[in-house]
Amino acid sequence: MALSSPRSRHWTNWSRTVRCEPAYCAHPVTIEQVQAEVVRASEDGERLRVIGSGHSFSPLCWTDDNHMALDRFTGIESVDFERRRVWVRAGTRLRRLTEALARRGLALENAPDYDRQTLGGAIATATHGTGAAFGNLSSLVTGLRMVCADGTVRSVSQQDDPDLLCAGAVSLGALGVITHVELQCVDDYRLVVSSTAATLGETIERLTELRRDHRNSEFFWFPHTDSVVVRRADVTRETPTRLSPVQRTLRRGVDKAVFTGMSQAARRAPRVAEQFGRVASRLVSGRRDVLDARSAYALRRRSRFQQLEFALPVDWLGTVLRSLDHLIKALDSRIHFPIEVRFVAPDGNWLSPHYERDSACITVPAYADIGFRDYFAPVSELMERYDGRPHWGMVHDLGAPQLRSLYPRFDDFRALRRQLDPRGLFLNPHLAAVLGESLR
Numbered sequence: 001m002a003l004s005s006p007r008s009r010h011w012t013n014w015s016r017t018v019r020c021e022p023a024y025c026a027h028p029v030t031i032e033q034v035q036a037e038v039v040r041a042s043e044d045g046e047r048l049r050v051i052g053s054g055h056s057f058s059p060l061c062w063t064d065d066n067h068m069a070l071d072r073f074t075g076i077e078s079v080d081f082e083r084r085r086v087w088v089r090a091g092t093r094l095r096r097l098t099e100a101l102a103r104r105g106l107a108l109e110n111a112p113d114y115d116r117q118t119l120g121g122a123i124a125t126a127t128h129g130t131g132a133a134f135g136n137l138s139s140l141v142t143g144l145r146m147v148c149a150d151g152t153v154r155s156v157s158q159q160d161d162p163d164l165l166c167a168g169a170v171s172l173g174a175l176g177v178i179t180h181v182e183l184q185c186v187d188d189y190r191l192v193v194s195s196t197a198a199t200l201g202e203t204i205e206r207l208t209e210l211r212r213d214h215r216n217s218e219f220f221w222f223p224h225t226d227s228v229v230v231r232r233a234d235v236t237r238e239t240p241t242r243l244s245p246v247q248r249t250l251r252r253g254v255d256k257a258v259f260t261g262m263s264q265a266a267r268r269a270p271r272v273a274e275q276f277g278r279v280a281s282r283l284v285s286g287r288r289d290v291l292d293a294r295s296a297y298a299l300r301r302r303s304r305f306q307q308l309e310f311a312l313p314v315d316w317l318g319t320v321l322r323s324l325d326h327l328i329k330a331l332d333s334r335i336h337f338p339i340e341v342r343f344v345a346p347d348g349n350w351l352s353p354h355y356e357r358d359s360a361c362i363t364v365p366a367y368a369d370i371g372f373r374d375y376f377a378p379v380s381e382l383m384e385r386y387d388g389r390p391h392w393g394m395v396h397d398l399g400a401p402q403l404r405s406l407y408p409r410f411d412d413f414r415a416l417r418r419q420l421d422p423r424g425l426f427l428n429p430h431l432a433a434v435l436g437e438s439l440r
Contacts, residue, residue: 122137
């Protein structure tokens with residue numbers, strides 16, 4: 001089996017906004033092949049970026065040198081049932097991981113709302129779900145195996161190297177090739193998931209209650225309207241909901257209408273789209289389902305979009321939402337994708353956007369094929385005024401000077417990166433700007 005393939009076609013991310021033409025893309029099936037490709041790229045004076053599902057909206061994976069895809073390096077390698085910990089290969093998609101855990105009577109205690117990402121990519125960018133008591137996915141990491149720039153394999157744990165674990169759990173792919181991840185799991189469980197309609201004003205007034213009274217909570221606000229859909233989830237022992245084929249078809253039709261239909265309507269008749277948003281929030285409202293953990297979190301993506309997200313100190317959420325409402329009305333942007341708000345607990349990983357603070361995460365999507373930059377720039381400026389930390393996989397233009405003030409361990413991460421990869425094998429122009437490094 002060939003380890004690498006010559007240039008044959010360009011690579012693009014999920015939103016089709018980042019494109020490149022890597023000279024080679026390696027598909028290793030063993031850790032020895034990972035090591036060999038790292039050594040080859042290093043000896044040739046080239047650069048190497050690991051790619052996952054391409055769901056990062058930022059150019060984290062851009063390179064014209066070498067890509068490495070871990071799509072053939074997947075699956076659970078071992079399970080410690082007593083401690084409820086599993087070693088997983090980093091190329092495993094989250095959907096496959098949660099299915100495999102369920103077959104073993106285990107589950108992730110919380111999960112993102114998109115399950116097509118690879119585990120390695122998800123932890124590298126601190127991908128998260130929602131719930132005031134739960135950290136992002138990287139907070140579940142208890143160990144790592146990593147191929148360094150010199151081709152050596154390092155096993156990392158809290159006991160043996162706590163600093164490297166706190167840096168490697170959210171590494172942006174800048175420290176080495178993460179090949180294996182050890183995750184802390186829990187016994188499998190079920191959630192009763194419900195959705196209700198509300199107004200933006202009443203949702204802001206009940207933020208504390210929403211975070212406190214439910215295991216998981218989030219809400220979707222339809223901009224240019226006062227319409228909100230609040231989604232809650234709590235542990236239950238009820239029997240899982242079984243939808244008939246007709247019910248399932250109708251529900252998928254509604255979901256498609258809410259997102260794809262709104263996208264198309266906004267291009268043709270913005271005023272109609274605003275009314276559609278109000279109706280759509282009521283169509284989604286009123287659902288109540290009992291779901292196994294493996295299927296309770298993921299939401300369907302019916303159309304492609306571009307996206308930014310900032311993690312804010314949770315106490316500023318109400319103020320920022322009111323300001324964002326005024327800003328969107330003033331911009332007259334006519335972008336109608338629902339804005340998502342989620343809650344994430346603090347953790348100790350150095351580059352985590354949720355490092356040592358309770359966070360409210362505001363996610364703002366836009367159409368990928370029309371002018372989102374004029375929309376994102378003032379929204380980003382608002383978030384930055386309230387100490388917003390950008391999601392690493394989303395659109396942002398912050399560089400090292402701004403990021404240093406937001407991340408207390410920023411310079412510690414940079415020093416460790418230089419120690420592990422002095423030539424910058426794993427850097428690209430975007431990462432160099434983010435970390436304040438020069439490309440040699």
